[in-house]
Amino acid sequence: MSSGDRSQAVDVQESKTYEVRTYGCQMNVHDSERLSGLLEDAGYVKAPAGSDGDADVVVFNTCAVRENADNKLYGNLGRLAPMKTKRPGMQIAVGGCLAQKDRDTIVKRAPWVDVVFGTHNIGKLPVLLERARVQEEAQVEIAESLEAFPSTLPTRRESAYAAWVSISVGCNNTCTFCIVPALRGKERDRRTGDILAEIEALVGEGVSEITLLGQNVNAYGSDIGDREAFSKLLRACGQIEGLERVRFTSPHPRDFTDDVIAAMAETPNVMPQLHMPMQSGSDTVLKAMRRSYRQDRFLGIIEKVRAAIPDAAITTDIIVGFPGETEEDFEQTLHAVREARFSAAFTFQYSKRPGTPAATMEGQIPKEVVQARYERLVALQEEISWGENKKQVGRTLELMVAEGEGRKDGATHRLSGRAPDNRLVHFTKPDEEVRPGDVVTVEITYAAPHHLLAEGAVLDVRRTRAGDAWEKRNAAEAAKPAGVMLGLPRIGAPEPLPVAAGSGCGCD
Secondary structure: OOHHHHHOOOOEEEOOEEEEEEOOOHHHHHHHHHHHHHHHHOOOEEOOOOOOOOOOEEEEEEOOOOOOHHHHHHHHHHHHHHHHHHOOOOEEEEEEHHHHHHOHHHHHHOOOOOEEEOOOOHHHHHHHHHHHHHHOOOEEEOOOOOOOOHHHOOOOOOOOOEEEEEOEEOOOOOOOOOOHHHHHOOOEEOOHHHHHHHHHHHHHOOOOEEEEEOOOHHHOOOOOOOOOHHHHHHHHHOOOOOOOEEEEEOOOHHHOOHHHHHHHHHOOOEOOEEEOOOEOOOHHHHHHOOOOOOHHHHHHHHHHHHHHOOOOEEEEEEEEOOOOOOHHHHHHHHHHHHHHOOOEEEEEEOOOOOOOHHHHOOOOOOHHHHHHHHHHHHHHHHHHHHHHHHOOOOOEEEEEEOOOOOOOHHHHOEEEEEOOOOOEEEEEOOOOOOOOOOEEEEEOOEEOOOOEEEOOOOOEEEOOHHHHHHHHHHHHHHHOOOOEEEOOOOOOOOOOOOOOOOOOOOOO
């Protein structure tokens, strides 16, 4: 029976369910949306929340950044082994960066895995699952380079009102702590026309906020020979009617040029937010990391951004305890943090990434020293974050209502939303209905280090097309039949969509 005949079969059977578990950066999150879209296009349905492996297909979309990433994966795979023994027909697939790196090792250590696929061929997942089922043996397929931009694949976005849009894949940097370029390949840029066409299609579906993604997002254009391509793209986003908010992540200080700052300041729907990974404030450590800037250059960028966009919220990434880091080096990081006054910082204790130059460097720092420095950095940043948030008290802000971001909203009778600068705000629930994607106007009354409160009455509610899209999507989900479908899952490569869509990673 051909795949076409199979998809037209009239036998009614219970749907096959799937679960995708995601580890790592924004690129992996977005790739998982593609994997979910592929599986749903092939006839699977998403397993209920909290199924914890009780699905017909469980997909691990892995990260290779952390030293214990493989231990975490094999631990999770081990917990699924007895479940698979009890459920004939259950399949397990492993993809992402760790799969690209370890390849055949995965099925040797976990022979109950059915499919291993890499970062460059996520579109093959349904075919590989079917092949593994028919041939009754594991399928390992790792492409060495990108076969096609993931933007051509179907997607199941987690949000009805906000979307990731990949503008490039891969990275040309050689940071000594990072293995991602070896797994994702050299940078490849999407055509600007394809990017804008995807954004316009998303806006047509009700999306009002997009985040441009790239492993080095502001290097966009290096592959197509235009050093101002990223700033031009930001300005072009400003011309798309109905697109209310534009964000991007993650840029690299090396490529952060004045034309990008000007485009941010002069394009109304580009939000006053910047995530700029610093990694260290020490010139010596930055050199060892092969970061192509020094402290003065980094702080100079921050100063220019604040001059052009006074209300910008600037966040960063910092690694503590990089090999060879002295107490003086660490003090330079603390100095840079005090000078930059980040609204928040994602701080990490250095851990070896197998396969990176830093993993074999001399001067590995004892764990207790790294821990002590980390705690000092976190305490300083908490103080600064709280101080920066206190400056927001008394301001009137427009929030885009968010879904699932306030864990205590039910108990406190509040809702949550994101300010233009991406700060999280919990606000008093108004009498009228407010949906995720709608916009409310509030006055900030209290600041904590990691969130703001608007305890007074909501000043204004604006119902939006994004809220309509959320409502429509929820109604459609509720109307779906519970676990019944016609025919078997379709197999073979999915038909390309008329408009493109993408992936990304904030590894810089």
